[in-house]
Amino acid sequence: MNVLRDYLGRNVRQYGIVGALLVIVLLFQILTDGRLLMPNNMAALVMQNAYVMILAIGMVAVIVAGHIDLSVGSVVAFIGGLTAIMMAHWNWPVPLAILAALAVGALVGCWQGFWVAYMGIPAFIVTLAGMLTFRGLAIVLVGQTVSPLPRPFNQIGNGSLPNFLGFAGQLDVLTLVIGAIAIVGLGVAQYRARRSMITHNLHTEAFGVFVAKLAVMAVLIGLVAWRLSLSTGGTPIILLIVGVLILGFTFVLGRTRFGRHVYAVGGNRNAAILSGVNTRRTDFQIFVNMGMLAAVAAIATTARAGAGVAAAGQNFELDAIAACFIGGTAVTGGVGKISGAMIGALIMGVLNMGLSILAVDAAWQQAIKGLVLLAAVALDIVSKRRGALG
Numbered sequence: 001m002n003v004l005r006d007y008l009g010r011n012v013r014q015y016g017i018v019g020a021l022l023v024i025v026l027l028f029q030i031l032t033d034g035r036l037l038m039p040n041n042m043a044a045l046v047m048q049n050a051y052v053m054i055l056a057i058g059m060v061a062v063i064v065a066g067h068i069d070l071s072v073g074s075v076v077a078f079i080g081g082l083t084a085i086m087m088a089h090w091n092w093p094v095p096l097a098i099l100a101a102l103a104v105g106a107l108v109g110c111w112q113g114f115w116v117a118y119m120g121i122p123a124f125i126v127t128l129a130g131m132l133t134f135r136g137l138a139i140v141l142v143g144q145t146v147s148p149l150p151r152p153f154n155q156i157g158n159g160s161l162p163n164f165l166g167f168a169g170q171l172d173v174l175t176l177v178i179g180a181i182a183i184v185g186l187g188v189a190q191y192r193a194r195r196s197m198i199t200h201n202l203h204t205e206a207f208g209v210f211v212a213k214l215a216v217m218a219v220l221i222g223l224v225a226w227r228l229s230l231s232t233g234g235t236p237i238i239l240l241i242v243g244v245l246i247l248g249f250t251f252v253l254g255r256t257r258f259g260r261h262v263y264a265v266g267g268n269r270n271a272a273i274l275s276g277v278n279t280r281r282t283d284f285q286i287f288v289n290m291g292m293l294a295a296v297a298a299i300a301t302t303a304r305a306g307a308g309v310a311a312a313g314q315n316f317e318l319d320a321i322a323a324c325f326i327g328g329t330a331v332t333g334g335v336g337k338i339s340g341a342m343i344g345a346l347i348m349g350v351l352n353m354g355l356s357i358l359a360v361d362a363a364w365q366q367a368i369k370g371l372v373l374l375a376a377v378a379l380d381i382v383s384k385r386r387g388a389l390g
Helices: 002-009 012-031 039-064 072-088 096-120 123-142 151-157 174-200 207-229 238-256 259-266 269-274 281-305 316-326 338-357 364-390
Strands: none
Touching: 002 012, 012 207, 012 338, 012 364, 039 072, 039 096, 039 151, 039 207, 039 259, 039 281, 039 316, 039 338, 072 123, 072 238, 072 281, 072 316, 096 123, 096 151, 096 281, 096 364, 151 174, 151 238, 238 259, 238 281, 259 269, 259 281, 269 281, 316 338, 316 364
């Protein structure tokens, strides 16, 4: 018991956010008379909030490096509208339009990264200018709405994986298989990470705590897979895309030189320079990465809506930033994990869906989400002060 208490004490911020998510889910499950966790609502939760998760993946690196990106919502509207025009007006095939959207996202990232990294203009100013510029371009380019779009494209945001494994009663077998693969993959990854830490004489939790942590995560993944397997379509296509992005960028930030440089720059820029880190190149790459992820979010959002809309992406940047801060990314930079940002995105998504089911006025929804963000940042500051005193 003392070992568990000590471990939780050292990781109060990380597990506090997980606990907060579980409490919020339980609260809304009770308040909505069990409607929150209905299978179709869980699938809708993923589809409706995929854009937050996608943008938060890139925003973690931006904030960890000590920057901010206020332009992503406008970039989503601009690229989403351009992608819709490619397919609806220019008759481009879906794969070509998607590749072009990603290329435009990279160019947007290069544009903003150049001003931040090589001209030394603060990211706040550059991306604020980008927010205004790309919103204006979206309005000029799209007008009101561009539609209809090809059905295969719309399926990205609304469809589910084909059920080629059949059903076991009412359960979608493919969804259960994906859940099982996720559990096994998580276990293997956590075990290898633990062995690596032991090999390098780094502090690790007690083996019993490690097993208990894995068991809890396995149960949670299993429950999600079970509920999704009961939904009308099974596993949403966008969930698979988000999952691949999470795994890929978690590896990039945690296991590559670029990832180490991001944390070094955010932790102490001067020390990073003295250590030989090319901070300009790192900053440039961070914004190129953010631009491409904004393009992915644009594809998901446009596919979900079934049309290109100039007003798309409103407040997307605030949702992504809030997800990062709620998930433990430090306001001052240097600290943050994609896993934490995903938990933050889920908290935002559950709040949105739960409050919508309860028919809470949109204005009150915004106020409640603002208070949750403030509480999360306050918790982060308090936990750091306690750690410093300890």
